[in-house]
Structures are given as structure tokens and as C-alpha cells.
Amino acid sequence: DADVTQTPRNRITKTGKRIMLECSQTKGHDRMYWYRQDPGLGLRLIYYSFDVKDINKGEISDGYSVSRQAQAKFSLSLESAIPNQTALYFCATRGLGTGELFFGEGSRLTVL
């Protein structure tokens, strides 16, 4: 099983719908991250969390919200999806020490 699991892997939805992307990890890491990637571009940080009581905004948090339900679970929500939120979304975890990130396989979201 993958260390960082994202669900769903693919989702097509309509403008205005609420969408939740889920991430779970088995690495025991406290730090978890949500990134967004648009075609041909790098990753932009949406939100990050140090533990269940600590949530921080990243570069592009507008239009998104997150929930850290447990150390192992970090969910990203789009309250009212819009077409320019069509992108590939990645969850990542980070352990102490070197700062190496471990990524999930991504959730491809299309908003029509």
C-alpha cells in the first residue's frame, strides 16, 4: 500500500458543487501539505498543517478550506467549485529532520 493515499484519483464536477479531496498517510508524519499543479507549471502550496490543531494558509488558499481530522488525515475542500480550479492536486507529508516530502499520486479535478 502507498504511504500517502489520495481519493478520489479523478473527479469531474460542475461549477458550484462542493468537492472534498481526501488524503491519508501511514508514515506517522505530523506535517501535511496540499499543493495544486496546473499544466506545465510547478506546484503551488494551498494549505499546510503541523498537527491537528495547526492549520496554515499557503500561497493560494482562496476558494479552498481544509480539515485535519487526525494525524493521518488531511482533507481539502472546494466549497463552490469553479472552472479555474481545474487542476492536479497533491497531498504530501514531511517528517522531522531533512524536510523530505512524500507525495501522494494526485487527484485530478475537472470543473465544468
Add this chain to the structure above:
Amino acid sequence: SQQGEEDPQALSIQEGENATMNCSYKTSINNLQWYRQNSGRGLVHLILIRSNEREKHSGRLRVTLDTSKKSSSLLITASRAADTASYFCAPNTGGFKTIFGAGTRLFVKA
């Protein structure tokens, strides 16, 4: 946290050739990491070089770090078609955010 800037944006080479990509950053770092992303997949950590190291090897990968120039390079020797991917550097200043640049897109022609 800070963003690394990769150069070139894209690189196309023949199988068997070496591929070199560069990363520049702005402030002092604790370490610098390189990641690979196959098309549409999650990033995978390749190698980490600490600020007190100048060169590091891992298989066909060679990473150098020049802290005086605030730059790093990733060399892939004897490239294979399977090396086709995007490569990202991530300078780590000890903060908790990792910011990625646009990466270098490497295409290895068989």
C-alpha cells in the same frame, strides 16, 4: 522557505547522453533536495545535499552545490528514455514550507 529556480525550462537529448539541469536560490540553506515527477504522477525524492557538502552521488545522479553562488546542478549520466520527466529543486532553509519552481522538463529520445 524559498523557491528554487530551475534552468533550462526544457531539455531534449538522445538516449545515452548526459543531462544537466541547474537550480538557483536566493538565501542561505540547510540543504537542497531534487525531486522527479513523471507525467501526471506525484513527485518522488531523488537526492538531498547538505549545505556543507559540495558533491553527492546516487547511481547515475550527481548533484553539486555551490553555496557561494547559491546554485546547484543535477547531472544524469547515460540518460534513458525512462528518465523523461520533470525535475524540481527544493532549497530548504529550515522552515516548514517547501516551495517549488516550474521545474525542468527533460525529454530523452530513444
